[in-house]
Amino acid sequence: MEPFDLGAELERRGALQNGHFRLSSGRHSDRFIQKFRLLEDPRLVEPVARALADAARPFAPQVVVSAAVGGIVLGYEVARQLGTLAIFVEKEGGFPKLRRGFALAPATRVLVVEDVVTTGLSVREVIDVVRAQGADVVAAGVIVRRQPVEFGVPTLALLDLPFESYDAADCVQCARGEPLVEPGSRFT
Numbered sequence: 001m002e003p004f005d006l007g008a009e010l011e012r013r014g015a016l017q018n019g020h021f022r023l024s025s026g027r028h029s030d031r032f033i034q035k036f037r038l039l040e041d042p043r044l045v046e047p048v049a050r051a052l053a054d055a056a057r058p059f060a061p062q063v064v065v066s067a068a069v070g071g072i073v074l075g076y077e078v079a080r081q082l083g084t085l086a087i088f089v090e091k092e093g094g095f096p097k098l099r100r101g102f103a104l105a106p107a108t109r110v111l112v113v114e115d116v117v118t119t120g121l122s123v124r125e126v127i128d129v130v131r132a133q134g135a136d137v138v139a140a141g142v143i144v145r146r147q148p149v150e151f152g153v154p155t156l157a158l159l160d161l162p163f164e165s166y167d168a169a170d171c172v173q174c175a176r177g178e179p180l181v182e183p184g185s186r187f188t
Ligand SMILES: [Zn+2]
Pocket: 020, 028, 029, 168, 171, 172, 173, 174, 175, 180
């Protein structure tokens, strides 16, 4: 990120919080990412998407594919800057698929984008859906990578932000009696 320090900006926005959090997995962590503090502001999404688009341009993507819901905003803005279509994968009956008449022609060059990647599950699901259409995933672009995940395609990460989580029984913050915060909705 040339124009500004992405990590510092995410902290300033409250997208990256320090504290004592209970993650959706049940594990505890001293950091929490609320990605919608980033995605809610188009003035921040624009330069972040520009960095992803610039990194992805050499791969000549023809369509950007993301995962609903957060990925829709990011995918739209990356695609707008690349001049491509933006489509998204969503769950139907628990399974990821293209709905709404979205389709990919065979051999279409696809850029997969995601905001925050931890296990990489949702990116892998999107890649599988794209390949099932006969299209080619030429790269994956992510804003924040929390674990050194690989997808078997060039992976463009703007910020590597590894952080650890702990079983409640082993949590030093619990041992110190620090109040535990449980962020409201599902988060990554
Ligand atoms: Zn704890």
